Amino acid sequence: DGGITQSPKYLFRKEGQNVTLSCEQNLNHDAMYWYRQDPGQGLRLIYYSQIVNDFQKGDIAEGYSVSREKKESFPLTVTSAQKNPTAFYLCASSIQPGRGNEQFFGPGTRLTVL
Amino acid sequence: GEDVEQSLFLSVREGDSSVINCTYTDSSSTYLYWYKQEPGAGLQLLTYIFSNMDMKQDQRLTVLLNKKDKHLSLRIADTQTGDSAIYFCAESMPGGSYIPTFGRGTSLIVHP
Numbered sequence: 001d002g003g004i005t006q007s008p009k010y011l012f013r014k015e016g017q018n019v020t021l022s023c024e025q026n027l028n029h030d031a032m033y034w035y036r037q038d039p040g041q042g043l044r045l046i047y048y049s050q051i052v053n054d055f056q057k058g059d060i061a062e063g064y065s066v067s068r069e070k071k072e073s074f075p076l077t078v079t080s081a082q083k084n085p086t087a088f089y090l091c092a093s094s095i096q097p098g099r100g101n102e103q104f105f106g107p108g109t110r111l112t113v114l
Numbered sequence: 115g116e117d118v119e120q121s122l123f124l125s126v127r128e129g130d131s132s133v134i135n136c137t138y139t140d141s142s143s144t145y146l147y148w149y150k151q152e153p154g155a156g157l158q159l160l161t162y163i164f165s166n167m168d169m170k171q172d173q174r175l176t177v178l179l180n181k182k183d184k185h186l187s188l189r190i191a192d193t194q195t196g197d198s199a200i201y202f203c204a205e206s207m208p209g210g211s212y213i214p215t216f217g218r219g220t221s222l223i224v225h226p
Contacts, residue, residue, distance in 0.1 A: 004156075035216075040122065042118070042202065042215075042216035042217050042218045043157075043202070043216040045213060048213060058213075090156055092156075092157075102162075103157075103159065103214065104159075105156030105158070106156050107154075107156050108154070108155065108156050110154075
């Protein structure tokens, strides 16, 4: 079955630690995205990538980093510079960037800072 | 600027119709979307409408677009308990690489 997987589902981090969230897709999509969701908030774009080895900052990129070495994978690192990292993180992909192409979402990773 | 506004909560009785409203501010929006999020899960696209359309119907779902007022609505007919979820309105436009801007989401609660 084609789809997007995210792991882990739940992640706990101590303050000062970097953590990496995994996102993999087997849909052969060019574009991939990372969003952050807080209670009562919409989705806020962290980073997106339209092609391998290229990515752009979204609205709230500070304290986060990404890589896109393979078409299928777009991992997100939450660094210790992110002051309030506790949130629900969603990864998405689309066939091509924009133009009304449907975004397919993964099941999300809930990150909690202890 | 880009801003999508939705009311945060809606409560309906099972079998009634639900209407979820959304307003957006950018008249250059090209695509307008409705996504559904069930608890602890990712988002699922329900439907989308092009800005040159006024209405789109898909089974129990009807989307109405009023471009003059920049108002989008999602009507769910014969609402079921399984429709309980958060519904997000989103817009995309050429200036933003067509990446959707999402509203805060409307929590739909369906009572038996």
